[in-house]
Amino acid sequence: MSAPAHAAPPPHVADYGGITDREGALAKLMIAPAVVYIAAMIGAPFVLAILYSLSDATTGDPALRLVGLQNFRAALADPVFRMSLRNTFVFTLVSQTIVILLSRILATALLKNFRGKWLVRFLILLPWTAPISLGTIGWLWMFDSIFSPMDWVLRYVGLLGTKDALFGFQTNMYWLGIPGLSMASVILVQAWRILPLATVIQLAGLSSIPKDLLEAAEVDGATPWRRTLMITIPLTLPIVSIAFLFGVVFTFTDLVVVYVLTRGGPVHTTQVLSSWTFFKGIEAGDLAQGAAISLFMFPVLAVVAVFILRLARRTEVV
Amino acid sequence: MANLGKIARRGGLYTLLGGFAFFGAFPFYWMVIAAFKRDHDLFSPLNNPFLFNEPPTLDHLRLLFFETHFVGYLWNTLLVGLAVVVITLATAVPAAYALARWARGWGETLGIGIFLTYLVPPTILFIPLSRFASFFGLQESLWSLILVYPTFTIPFCTWLLMGFFKTIPKDIEEQAMIDGLSRFGAMWKVVLPLSISGVLTVVVFAFTLSMHEFIYALTFISVSAKKTISIGVPTELVRGDVFQWGPLMAGALIASIPVAVVYTFFLDRFVAGFTMGAVK
Numbered sequence: 001m002s003a004p005a006h007a008a009p010p011p012h013v014a015d016y017g018g019i020t021d022r023e024g025a026l027a028k029l030m031i032a033p034a035v036v037y038i039a040a041m042i043g044a045p046f047v048l049a050i051l052y053s054l055s056d057a058t059t060g061d062p063a064l065r066l067v068g069l070q071n072f073r074a075a076l077a078d079p080v081f082r083m084s085l086r087n088t089f090v091f092t093l094v095s096q097t098i099v100i101l102l103s104r105i106l107a108t109a110l111l112k113n114f115r116g117k118w119l120v121r122f123l124i125l126l127p128w129t130a131p132i133s134l135g136t137i138g139w140l141w142m143f144d145s146i147f148s149p150m151d152w153v154l155r156y157v158g159l160l161g162t163k164d165a166l167f168g169f170q171t172n173m174y175w176l177g178i179p180g181l182s183m184a185s186v187i188l189v190q191a192w193r194i195l196p197l198a199t200v201i202q203l204a205g206l207s208s209i210p211k212d213l214l215e216a217a218e219v220d221g222a223t224p225w226r227r228t229l230m231i232t233i234p235l236t237l238p239i240v241s242i243a244f245l246f247g248v249v250f251t252f253t254d255l256v257v258v259y260v261l262t263r264g265g266p267v268h269t270t271q272v273l274s275s276w277t278f279f280k281g282i283e284a285g286d287l288a289q290g291a292a293i294s295l296f297m298f299p300v301l302a303v304v305a306v307f308i309l310r311l312a313r314r315t316e317v318v
Numbered sequence: 319m320a321n322l323g324k325i326a327r328r329g330g331l332y333t334l335l336g337g338f339a340f341f342g343a344f345p346f347y348w349m350v351i352a353a354f355k356r357d358h359d360l361f362s363p364l365n366n367p368f369l370f371n372e373p374p375t376l377d378h379l380r381l382l383f384f385e386t387h388f389v390g391y392l393w394n395t396l397l398v399g400l401a402v403v404v405i406t407l408a409t410a411v412p413a414a415y416a417l418a419r420w421a422r423g424w425g426e427t428l429g430i431g432i433f434l435t436y437l438v439p440p441t442i443l444f445i446p447l448s449r450f451a452s453f454f455g456l457q458e459s460l461w462s463l464i465l466v467y468p469t470f471t472i473p474f475c476t477w478l479l480m481g482f483f484k485t486i487p488k489d490i491e492e493q494a495m496i497d498g499l500s501r502f503g504a505m506w507k508v509v510l511p512l513s514i515s516g517v518l519t520v521v522v523f524a525f526t527l528s529m530h531e532f533i534y535a536l537t538f539i540s541v542s543a544k545k546t547i548s549i550g551v552p553t554e555l556v557r558g559d560v561f562q563w564g565p566l567m568a569g570a571l572i573a574s575i576p577v578a579v580v581y582t583f584f585l586d587r588f589v590a591g592f593t594m595g596a597v598k
Contacts, residue, residue, distance in 0.1 A: 026501060027416040027425075034413035034432065034472055041469045042435050045446035052446065062449060102338075109334050122582050123339040126346055129581035130574035131530045133548045137570045138345030141352060141563055147360070149348065149367045171363075192341065200589045253439030256532045260552055274441040274533075281445045282537055294442045305437050309430070 052291035059285035071292035081293060084264075084271040088252060088297075090183065091272055095190040096247045100240065102191070103198035107206055110199070128196035136260040139189050143175040143261065150175070176262050179269040186270050189257050194250060198243040205239030206232070238311050245304050245311075252304075253297055273297050346571065353378055353568035360564060378564030382555075387542050388569050391550035394460055395573075398546060399525040401464040406471040406524040411517070413472075414479030415505055419488070429480055436473035440533045443469070448537050462538045463546065467531060471524040478523070478591040482516030483509065519587045526581050547573045 053071050055064045075081045106124065110117075127135055142149060151172045154160035160167045167173065175185045209232060217227050255274035258264060264271035264279065273296055281290015351367070352360060354374040365371045382388045417429045447466055448457075456462040490512070491504040499507060510517065535549045542554050551573060555566040 023420070023501065027420040030412035030416035031428070033409040034476055035428075037409055037468060037472055038432065038435050041447070041466065042438055042443065045443045045450065046438060048446035048449070049442055105334070106338050109331055109338075112331060114331065114335070120335050120339050122579070123343040124335075125582050125585060126342050126574075126578055129526075129578035129585065130346070131532075131548045131577065133530075133532045133552050134570035134574045135345055137552050137566060138349050141561075141567060142345060142348055146363055147367065152363075152367050192345075196342065196585075197589070200585055204586075204589055249437055249439070253441045255441060259532075259536075274439075277441055277445070278533070278537070282448065287445055287449070290445050294445065297439065297442060301437055301439070305434055308437075309434075312430075 049291045049295060052287050053295050055288050057287040059282075059287060062287060067288075071288050075289065075292050075296070080268050080271060081276065083268055084273050084276040084293075085296065087183070087270060088272040088274075091187060091190065091258075091270075092248055092251045095187045095194065095251055096244060098187075098191045099194045099198045099247050100244050103195055103202050103243065104240070106195070106199045107202035110203055111206055124199065125196045127193045132193055132256050133260055135193065136189060136257050139185075139192075140176075140261055143185055145172055145174050145177060148172065148175065177266055179266060182262055182266060182270050186257050186261055189261065190251055193257065194247045197250075198247055201239060201243040201246070202236070205236040205243075208239075209235050241311055242308065245308050249301065249304055252300055346574065349567040349571040349574075352563050352566075353571055355564065357564060378568045381562070382565040382568050382572075386555060386565065386569075387545070387550060388565075390543055391545055391547045391554075391569075392573070394544060394550075395529055395547040398460055398463045398467065399528045402467040402471055402528045403521050403524045405464070405468045406475050406520065407517070409468065410472050410475040410479055410520060411510070414476045415483050415509065417476070418480045418483035429477065432473050433477040434473075436470060436477070440470070440531075444533050444537045447534070451538050456538075458539060458541050458544055460539075460544060463528075463531075463535060466534050466538075467524075467528045470531075471527055474527075474591060475520040475524060478587070479513070479516055479520060481591065482513045482519075486512050519584055522580060522584045523588060526577055529577055 051064055051066075054066050054068060056067045056070075057064060110121070110124075114120075141147075151160060154167060154173070155171065159165050160173065161169065161171045163169050173181065176182045213231060214227055217231060222230070253274055255272065255278055258270055258272050258275045259278070262270045264275050273293060277290050277294040280286050280293055351370075354376070355370060356372045356375045356377070359365055359370065359372040362371075413432070417425045417432075451457050451459075451462040451466075456465070486509055491501075491508050494504040494508045495501065529546075530548060531546075532548050535546050536553075539545050539549065542550070545554060547569075551566065551569040555562045555569060
């Protein structure tokens with residue numbers, strides 16, 4: 001402030017205070033609708049979910065009678081719940097590890113210039129840009145127990161359907177009908193779906209590395225491998241983490257792929273927390289149990305949120 | 319020698335990208351095949367499934383458009399999407415502007431707080447929200463979706479717009495206010511036209527996110543004629559236990575491609591919202 005002292009109005013002058021007050025009120029007025037909407041439609045239901053989880057409410061009798069932690073105890077004692085808890089972690093961690101590795105390779109390739117880039121980009125992004133339930137329906141038809149094209153190819157090259165074939169004498173793989181295989185199938189489709197998002201995030205990270213840094217390292221005689229290890233990986237670690245964390249959020253809490261492909265079957269071997277919440281809470285009408293099951297997702301989400309915040313803060317400071 | 323190495327690297331790059339493009343797009347290619355294949359050809363396990371062994375047909379499309387509610391699903395999706403866009407713009411634009419302009423301390427914190435609510439998943443909220451819907455008599459009504467979808471569009475779009483407004487220099491609107499416009503007038507007539515690409519991004523996202531949404535629609539709507547595209551196609555094109563694969567694939571394809579084209583143009587901006595400060 002280089003203005004002469006007498007030109008600045010002292011803070012107690014009514015006019016000056018009046019303007020800031022009005023601006024402040026306007027700011028609050030403009031923010032209010034969004035905050036009210038979020039409070040009413042996210043905050044209130046969230047509180048209600050907690051209340052339901054402590055009650056014995058059902059769709060038939062939705063009155064709130066608090067019964068303590070009984071629903072959580074019942075959930076933990078239920079083998080299906082325990083299986084879906086384990087499945088959720090397997091489903092999330094395996095699919096997101098695949099996504100991070102593949103998206104790294106893909107983003108590095110997309111960084112280069114080549115002909116037909118727009119088309120390749122469009123095709124690669126399709127799994128994320130098209131509605132997921134519709135893309136998954138395509139996979140359902142590909143996993144068909146009789147007409148699967150993968151089975152046809154396996155039969156064609158002799159890996160399936162003959163006595164000595166690698167995958168057995170039966171004519172089909174039953175991708176969604178055999179416990180371990182059905183988990184592998186839903187993991188594959190979830191990885192397919194998140195890969196484009198992670199790739200675009202990684203691409204943003206890779207292209208933000210200053211070119212001269214890599215060139216200087218090259219001039220100094222650093223091998224490509226060493227440049228990757230010492231420059232690219234450390235500089236893109238925050239953004240890789242962001243890609244991973246959002247992938248985790250979108251996978252840990254989602255049910256579309258499991259619902260469309262297997263409905264949690266066979267015998268709950270692909271059941272995850274979110275799909276089990278739906279079947280218990282909505283289809284079976286047990287609001288209390290459903291709410292309790294869904295709340296088991298919350299601790300993981302809270303941890304992820306803390307990590308995202310820390311990353312955002314740290315990288316802004318640097 | 320060097321030339322040969324270059325060609326090999328080029329070939330490797332194209333093979334790699336071709337492989338990924340194949341992986342990403344194959345299910346959609348598979349939809350194209352099924353959508354135009356005669357049932358007899360489609361359901362013969364010995365036929366090569368990748369080719370048309372009999373001439374293609376438009377039967378599935380005819381069935382899809384004239385004997386199912388498919389057109390109704392498209393219409394419902396459009397209505398819900400447009401209404402959600404309006405609600406999102408009306409709440410997110412002013413909030414983002416205020417947070418960007420008066421953000422000291424509490425503004426920043428509130429902005430981050432709003433963004434964090436985006437991480438509260440529908441799978442925690444859909445049980446209580448289904449009770450809200452039945453309490454207000456909105457079960458089986460598109461209004462339940464119109465009112466609930468802004469729970470994920472408002473947080474994300476507010477965050478996105480906040481970033482856009484911050485890039486517009488304060489001097490421009492201060493000049494406009496000196497020239498006699500009110501704060502609100504400056505925002506409406508000066509700042510908004512300058513951030514039109516941000517607003518357009520929000521329009522596209524509010525619409526596509528509504529179109530993609532599955533869980534709420536599955537929970538709130540069970541009457542066939544009221545369904546949106548993302549649940550109508552997977553749940554209704556099944557007769558008894560028999561999947562109508564031809565029409566099903568045609569429906570999935572027709573609904574997917576236009577939204578995918580539009581989304582592709584805006585994906586980079588969408589991701590800029592996720593990456594926050596992590597990329598400079």
